[in-house]
Amino acid sequence: MFEGFANVWTPVTLARRLKGSGPLAVTVAGERLVFFRDGTGKVSALLDRCPHRGVALSLGKVTKAGCLECPFHAWQFDGGGNAVHVPLNPDAKRERLFATALPAREIGGLLWVFTAATDQPEPAEPQVPDSLVRDDLARTFIEVEWAAHWTRAMENMLDSPHVPYVHATTIGRFVRPLLKSDSTMHVTWEDTSYGGRTTSWIDTENPASGALAYLDFYKPNVMVLNIPVPKQVFRMHAICVPVKADRVRMLVVGARSFARLSLLNPLFNASNMKIVKQDQAVVESSFPSEVPPAADEVSVRTDRATLQFRRYYFEELKPSSAPPRRHLRVA
Numbered sequence: 001m002f003e004g005f006a007n008v009w010t011p012v013t014l015a016r017r018l019k020g021s022g023p024l025a026v027t028v029a030g031e032r033l034v035f036f037r038d039g040t041g042k043v044s045a046l047l048d049r050c051p052h053r054g055v056a057l058s059l060g061k062v063t064k065a066g067c068l069e070c071p072f073h074a075w076q077f078d079g080g081g082n083a084v085h086v087p088l089n090p091d092a093k094r095e096r097l098f099a100t101a102l103p104a105r106e107i108g109g110l111l112w113v114f115t116a117a118t119d120q121p122e123p124a125e126p127q128v129p130d131s132l133v134r135d136d137l138a139r140t141f142i143e144v145e146w147a148a149h150w151t152r153a154m155e156n157m158l159d160s161p162h163v164p165y166v167h168a169t170t171i172g173r174f175v176r177p178l179l180k181s182d183s184t185m186h187v188t189w190e191d192t193s194y195g196g197r198t199t200s201w202i203d204t205e206n207p208a209s210g211a212l213a214y215l216d217f218y219k220p221n222v223m224v225l226n227i228p229v230p231k232q233v234f235r236m237h238a239i240c241v242p243v244k245a246d247r248v249r250m251l252v253v254g255a256r257s258f259a260r261l262s263l264l265n266p267l268f269n270a271s272n273m274k275i276v277k278q279d280q281a282v283v284e285s286s287f288p289s290e291v292p293p294a295a296d297e298v299s300v301r302t303d304r305a306t307l308q309f310r311r312y313y314f315e316e317l318k319p320s321s322a323p324p325r326r327h328l329r330v331a
Helices: 150-157 262-283 301-317
Strands: 009-014 024-028 031-037 043-047 083-085 104-107 110-114 138-146 185-191 195-202 214-218 222-226 234-244 247-256
Touching: 009 024, 009 138, 009 234, 009 247, 024 110, 043 104, 043 110, 138 262, 150 234, 150 247, 150 262, 150 301, 185 301, 195 301, 214 301, 247 262
Parallel strands: none
Antiparallel strands: 009 110, 024 031, 024 234, 031 043, 104 110, 138 247, 185 195, 195 214, 214 222, 222 234, 234 247
């Protein structure tokens, strides 16, 4: 399961999509998942197929007790994948009729999942940027899909040199006045417990001034851009969720300590969407769709951050796959 994206915590979609008492189908790295809330409101996730006849559980309903009922034969499963009711078969050994459950969380307005079944070793909790969960920040949310491999989208989010060109009419307009024909961009990378931090500056700008933007990379697929605003917090989170080989779900979360009135959110979202569309046009044109090994493309000094991501992808993620949980045929 989850070839090339196994055994990691990842946000998968906006929590507000899980409306009311119904289930929600979401595809992550080629695997169909279904989210639902149990009787206490806690989020649960199962592979979106019944172990009985492979039907999509997301076509079913959530019972008053918070169990997910299959639409085919009305088998009911709790958040741990346990069969709690098998109609017409009172003698069935329900402990052998389980669906495949995955660890799930609801954090920062997002639904998260760990890409391995719950019968695997218990994962550590996800490392989450504080700006996703701080109560003193206003947040905006965007969810769109691109026709691209998630790795190209992720590298784009870690790439500082494209900003003054691709985003010349948006965020790049603040950078372009700094550029001269012989300008030099300096790019640093620092390993962190959650992934890495990359900082960039042009020519003689002092990186110790504290006035620079920087990017944090949270493995496996979260970028946090710190936008320098005096005495304020202003951050953009770009999350690149693999759907399948040629599709990526882009989650963009803005966080700010100023202008916190919710009626201003549409203005911030409109600005963010314009930036997203500028990136989309470029990323979707990339060939090959998936990032290749570093030796297969030419690179320069300012590619330091994207090369760090590519190394992580090929050394840690690409070889990974989570073993499927086996089901018994008769009980």
